[in-house]
Amino acid sequence: MALYVRMREVLSSNVRQLSSFPGVQLRILPSSSCFFDEAVQVRVSGLPPGQNVELRAKHTDDKGVVFKAAATYRADQRGEVDLSRQPSTGGSYTGVEPMGLFWSMLPESPHNKLLKRDASSPALIHIQVHKDGQVLTEETNERRFMADGVQRVPVRHGRLRGTLFIPPGEGPFPGIIDLYTLGGTVCEPRAALLANKGFVVFALAFYGYQDMPKTVDRLDLEYFEEGVTFLQMQREVKKSGVGIVSISKSGDLALSMSSFLPNISATVCINTCTANVLFPLHYKDIVIPSFIGSTKRIRVTKSGILDIRDILNDPMENDRAAVIPIERASCRFLFIVSGDDRNWNSTFFAEQACGRLRAHGKANYDMVSYPTAGHFMEVPYMPHHPSGLHAAVSQVVTFGGEPKAHAYAQVDAWRRVQEFFQKHL
Numbered sequence: 542m543a544l545y546v547r548m549r550e551v552l553s554s555n556v557r558q559l560s561s562f563p564g565v566q567l568r569i570l571p572s573s574s575c576f577f578d579e580a581v582q583v584r585v586s587g588l589p590p591g592q593n594v595e596l597r598a599k600h601t602d603d604k605g606v607v608f609k610a611a612a613t614y615r616a617d618q619r620g621e622v623d624l625s626r627q628p629s630t631g632g633s634y635t636g637v638e639p640m641g642l643f644w645s646m647l648p649e650s651p652h653n654k655l656l657k658r659d660a661s662s663p664a665l666i667h668i669q670v671h672k673d674g675q676v677l678t679e680e681t682n683e684r685r686f687m688a689d690g691v692q693r694v695p696v697r698h699g700r701l702r703g704t705l706f707i708p709p710g711e712g713p714f715p716g717i718i719d720l721y722t723l724g725g726t727v728c729e730p731r732a733a734l735l736a737n738k739g740f741v742v743f744a745l746a747f748y749g750y751q752d753m754p755k756t757v758d759r760l761d762l763e764y765f766e767e768g769v770t771f772l773q774m775q776r777e778v779k780k781s782g783v784g785i786v787s788i789s790k791s792g793d794l795a796l797s798m799s800s801f802l803p804n805i806s807a808t809v810c811i812n813t814c815t816a817n818v819l820f821p822l823h824y825k826d827i828v829i830p831s832f833i834g835s836t837k838r839i840r841v842t843k844s845g846i847l848d849i850r851d852i853l854n855d856p857m858e859n860d861r862a863a864v865i866p867i868e869r870a871s872c873r874f875l876f877i878v879s880g881d882d883r884n885w886n887s888t889f890f891a892e893q894a895c896g897r898l899r900a901h902g903k904a905n906y907d908m909v910s911y912p913t914a915g916h917f918m919e920v921p922y923m924p925h926h927p928s929g930l931h932a933a934v935s936q937v938v939t940f941g942g943e944p945k946a947h948a949y950a951q952v953d954a955w956r957r958v959q960e961f962f963q964k965h966l
Contacts, residue, residue, distance in 0.1 A: 574683040588616040598642035608646040644948035646924040660686035660733035686733040703745040706736035712777035715966035717784040720791035725749025762824035782806025799870040807965035812887040816856035816863040832863035868901035880912035883941035911950035915942020
C-alpha cells in the first residue's frame with residue numbers, strides 16, 4: 542500500500558521534463574490521474590516549430606502482456622503538438638484522434654486481450670515523446686477504475702464467486718449483475734466504473750474462477766438466481782428489480798435470467814445470441830438444450846486465422862428447443878450489436894429477438910447497431926481486441942471491427958448503457 546501511495550505521489554504532477562531536454566514538456570490535462578472511461582488532452586510544448594516527433598504509449602496489463610501504440614506528429618508554429626486538434630500523420634492511427642494513443646494500443650504478443658483482474662489498482666499508460674531515437678520527455682496517465690469511497694468486496698458466499706462494488710453513501714442504490722467472465726477471470730473494469738455512477742454491481746463469475754470448475758458441461762440457472770438474491774440482500778441495494786449487463790455467451794444467460802427469474806427490471810445484451818449456446822441450461826424441471834451449429838461453416842482468413850461468424854445457423858429453423866423464450870420476460874431490453882462481429886452474427890440474433898418480442902405484442906426493447914465495430918464492445922478507450930484464442934474451437938479466431946470505428950462505438954454504447962439503467966432502475 543505504501544508503494545502504491547508513493548506511486549500516486551510521483552504521478553501527481555502533470556508535467557515531467559527530462560534534464561537533457563528541459564524546454565520540452567508533456568502535459569496530460571486536466572490531470573494525469575483520471576477514470577478509465579474519461580478522455581484526456583495530451584499536449585507537447587517547447588518543440589522547434591515544424592519538428593516531427595513520435596508519441597509512444599505503453600501499458601503492461603495484469604497478465605504481464607505489453608501493449609503499445611505510436612503516432613507521428615508535426616509541431617505547429619508555436620512548437621506545440623495538441624492531440625485534440627492536430628492530426629497524426631502515421632503510425633497506429635492517422636487523423637485527429639485525441640485518445641488515439643489509448644484505443645489503438647496492440648499487444649506485443651499477438652491475439653492477447655488487455656486483462657484487468659483487480660479494479661482497485663489503476664491502469665498506467667506511459668507516454669513518451671521521441672525524436673531521432675531520443676526520449677525528449679515523458680509522462681504517465683494513471684487511469685483509475687474506482688472512485689474514492691467505492692468498496693471492492695470479493696465474494697465467496699456458498700457457491701457464489703465474484704466481486705461486489707458498492708458506491709459510497711447509505712443508498713439504497715440500484716443493483717446490477719455484471720456477467721463478464723473470460724478465461725476464468727472476472728473482468729472487473731465495467732462493474733467498477735458502473736459503481737462510480739451510483740450502482741451496486743455484482744461481477745458474478747460462472748466458470749473457471751478461483752475454485753470453480755475450469756470446464757463445464759452444463760449450467761444451472763439456480764446459480765444465477767442465487768446471485769440475484771444475494772445482490773438484493775445487500776443493505777445498500779434497492780429491493781426493487783435489478784439490472785443485468787452481459788456480453789457474448791453471457792448474453793444468452795442474461796436472456797434466460799430475464800425470462801425465468803423474477804425481479805429483473807432491465808437487461809443489456811451486447812453481441813449475444815437468442816439461443817442457449819454451447820451448454821445445456823437447467824432450471825428446476827426445465828432443460829434448454831445447447832445450440833452449437835456446424836464447424837463446416839468455418840472459413841480461414843487471408844491472415845490464416847479462423848472466421849467463425851457463420852458457424853451458427855438460424856435456431857428457429859432446426860433448433861427451436863434451444864431458443865430462449867424471451868417473450869416471458871417483463872423487463873426492458875437493450876440490444877447492442879456490432880455489424881462486423883465475427884464471433885457470430887449478433888445483428889441477426891438481435892433482430893430476431895426484437896421480432897420475437899414484437900410478435901408477442903411487446904415493445905419492451907431497444908436496439909442500437911454499430912456497423913463497423915467488432916465483437917468485444919468494452920468500456921471507452923479500452924484497446925480494440927481484433928483476434929484471440931476462442932475456447933469453443935481451441936484456435937485463434939478473428940473478432941472483427943475497424944479499430945477507429947470500434948473505439949467511437951464503445952464511447953457511445955457506454956453512454957447508452959448508463960442512460961438505460963438510470964431510466965429503468
